[in-house]
Amino acid sequence: xxxxxxxxxxxxxxxxxxxxxSLALMTAAPQRAMRLLLSERAAGDGVEKLRAIxxxxxxxxxxxxxxLTRLSGKQNCYAAVVFEKWQAALxxxxxxxxxxxxxxxxxxxxxxxTLLGLGFQDIAIIRPAADLFDPKVVxxxxxxxxxxxxxxxxxxxxxxxxxxNHALYPFxxxxxxxxxxxxxxxxxPYSLVFGTEGSGLPPEYATFGQAxxxxxxxxxxxxxxxxxxxxxxxxxxxxxxxxxx
Amino acid sequence: xxxxxxxxxxxxxxxxxxxxxSLALMTAAPQRAMRLLLSERAAGDGVEKLRAIxxxxxxxxxxxxxxLTRLSGKQNCYAAVVFEKWQAALxxxxxxxxxxxxxxxxxxxxxxxTLLGLGFQDIAIIRPAADLFDPKVVxxxxxxxxxxxxxxxxxxxxxxxxxxNHALYPFxxxxxxxxxxxxxxxxxPYSLVFGTEGSGLPPEYATFGQAxxxxxxxxxxxxxxxxxxxxxxxxxxxxxxxxxx
Numbered sequence: 001x002x003x004x005x006x007x008x009x010x011x012x013x014x015x016x017x018x019x020x021x022s023l024a025l026m027t028a029a030p031q032r033a034m035r036l037l038l039s040e041r042a043a044g045d046g047v048e049k050l051r052a053i054x055x056x057x058x059x060x061x062x063x064x065x066x067x068l069t070r071l072s073g074k075q076n077c078y079a080a081v082v083f084e085k086w087q088a089a090l091x092x093x094x095x096x097x098x099x100x101x102x103x104x105x106x107x108x109x110x111x112x113x114t115l116l117g118l119g120f121q122d123i124a125i126i127r128p129a130a131d132l133f134d135p136k137v138v139x140x141x142x143x144x145x146x147x148x149x150x151x152x153x154x155x156x157x158x159x160x161x162x163x164x165n166h167a168l169y170p171f172x173x174x175x176x177x178x179x180x181x182x183x184x185x186x187x188x189p190y191s192l193v194f195g196t197e198g199s200g201l202p203p204e205y206a207t208f209g210q211a212x213x214x215x216x217x218x219x220x221x222x223x224x225x226x227x228x229x230x231x232x233x234x235x236x237x238x239x240x241x242x243x244x245x
Numbered sequence: 246x247x248x249x250x251x252x253x254x255x256x257x258x259x260x261x262x263x264x265x266x267s268l269a270l271m272t273a274a275p276q277r278a279m280r281l282l283l284s285e286r287a288a289g290d291g292v293e294k295l296r297a298i299x300x301x302x303x304x305x306x307x308x309x310x311x312x313l314t315r316l317s318g319k320q321n322c323y324a325a326v327v328f329e330k331w332q333a334a335l336x337x338x339x340x341x342x343x344x345x346x347x348x349x350x351x352x353x354x355x356x357x358x359t360l361l362g363l364g365f366q367d368i369a370i371i372r373p374a375a376d377l378f379d380p381k382v383v384x385x386x387x388x389x390x391x392x393x394x395x396x397x398x399x400x401x402x403x404x405x406x407x408x409x410n411h412a413l414y415p416f417x418x419x420x421x422x423x424x425x426x427x428x429x430x431x432x433x434p435y436s437l438v439f440g441t442e443g444s445g446l447p448p449e450y451a452t453f454g455q456a457x458x459x460x461x462x463x464x465x466x467x468x469x470x471x472x473x474x475x476x477x478x479x480x481x482x483x484x485x486x487x488x489x490x
Contacts, residue, residue: 106351114472117461147464180483214479216362219392223475227359230472231479234459238425 004037004067004082007135014133015080016143017072019046022081024143026053032083032146036061039068042078050079071135085133088149090122093189096166097233098124098159100205101196102225105130109140110226116144118233123150124159124191160208166191168209170201171232173222175213179232182212183239192232197225249282249312249327252380259378260325261388262317264291267326269388271298277391280327281306284313287323295324316380330378333394335367338434341411342478343369345401345450346441347470350375354385355471361389363478368395369404369436405453411436413454415446416477418467420458424477427457428484437477442470 007014013034016025023046026033036054038047040063054061059081068077090096097120102108108130115123130137132152138145153159160168167187171194193209195201200222205211214231216223223231252259258279261270268291271278281299283292285308299306304326313322335341342365347353353375360368375382377397383390398404405413412432416439438454440446445467450456459476461468468476 110469110472113465114468117465117468119462142465144465217364220358220362220387220389223359223362224355224471226469226472227355227475230468230475234476234479 004064004071006070009131009134013082013084014138015071015082015135016138016146017068017077017080017135018139019044019050019079021138021143022050022079023053025081025083025146026050026057026059028143028146029083030057030059032086033057033059033081034084035059035082037064037068037071037080037082038062039065039078041065047079054081087151090124090149090151090163092163092165094122095120095189095236096122096124096163096191097229098126098156098191098193099129100126100156100193100201102129102194104197104225105134105136106140107197107224107226108132109137109142109145111229112141112148112150113144114226114230115233116147118230118237120233120237121148123148125150125152126156126159127152127154163191165189168193169236170205170209170211171195171228172201172206172211172213174206175211176206177210177212179212179214179235182210183235186236186239190236192229192236194225194229194232249309249316251315254376254379258327258329259383260316260327260380261383261391262313262322262325262380263384264295264324266383266388267295267324268298270326270328270391271295271302271304273388273391274328275302275304277328277331278302278304278326279329280304282309282313282316282325282327283307284310284323286310292324299326332396335369335394335396335408337408337410339367340365340434340481341367341369341408341436342474343371343401343404343436343438344374345371345438345446347374347439349442349470350379350381351385352442352469352471353377354382354387354389356474357386357393357395358389359471359475360478361392363475363482365478365482366393368393370395370397371401371404372397372399408436410434413438414481415450415454415456416440416473417446417451417456417458420456421451422455422457424457424459424480427455428480431481431484435481437474437481439470439474439477
């Protein structure tokens, strides 16, 4: 393996920086782990647990304080696991969430953590988008990314062609049907579709399925994207209780 | 007025930095505005609208590029309104949201925007807590803070004594009742109570009212605070549709 570089989108590997995200990786996808980086100052139960699980999985450990500071941008990052990036196929009969051009790294991480918690494990991301495997996104997701099936597409049409049996529910400010109504008549399998932070989905998405509106007062322009996804996923999961477990 | 200082908690004034938050302030609480700060480079419809509404309200404008950079921490902040901080009394017969020790500034701003959108206008904050009027919180709220009634308390008991007729719904990881069940039997007026980011509410809160649990999978430790507040407020607002408008 060549010397470790600061993360960039075109590298084939990334970093789970911090003990908690590293443990999440080693629990959910240990076969992707390439190397454990430790600080000379690393100590504590979490670190020992991480070292043990890396040994079990034949992941080599090394002390790399300078690399940790460079990779994480922080002085107090005591451990990181280098991992190979991957794409997963989405499950055909599970509910999907489709994020069209999500640009904010913190939002993307929060959304992944929320969806994993609410029982949605299949996520499509339409590019351009924030980088799923950027260490900042991995950290914001609290490692949820390692337990999800995420696939990236260059065009929404490519996703739609691959999963043409999914009923689409685009979330739009002027959606024809209120969220609570949509949930009462939901058709499976389904996909919840959300647009970009600034401007939402383009108008033509209303023709792709049953456009849904989350009711909110005129006092705000729109809900934050991570908040809208949380409310939409919660409401659909309630209409579909067997899929939250 | 003395020379403007970088914001700190003990100043009697703060800054709405940016055109959008400044307009939100001038629309919702113009009587609190003290001065309009403009960059020499400020231009555009938003800026002209802001200048006009400041003139109508006899708010003096001045060019203050250095102050804007210092106050906002950004090179591209073109306008800010200096405003007097205030506390508001909470309405006795409206639903309340009580945030116990919210420490993250971004979360606090997002929560305010979400609550305003979902029709909750009365918020209690139990200190220690992130500073409601910190320019970073104001910006994260997109100016929602100016349309809310927010009161800060040093102890939860003080809030409870002041609003003893509110039914309390503490949100807890081990809450006895699922959110959907709580919503079906909600008693008005009510208060939704949420704990701190890291550790939630202390166990004794379960004895203060009907502890509520948002169902989530074992794959995550907890939902993000802003996400939990969004889901809880949405579900209660649905049980209470007249209060979302």
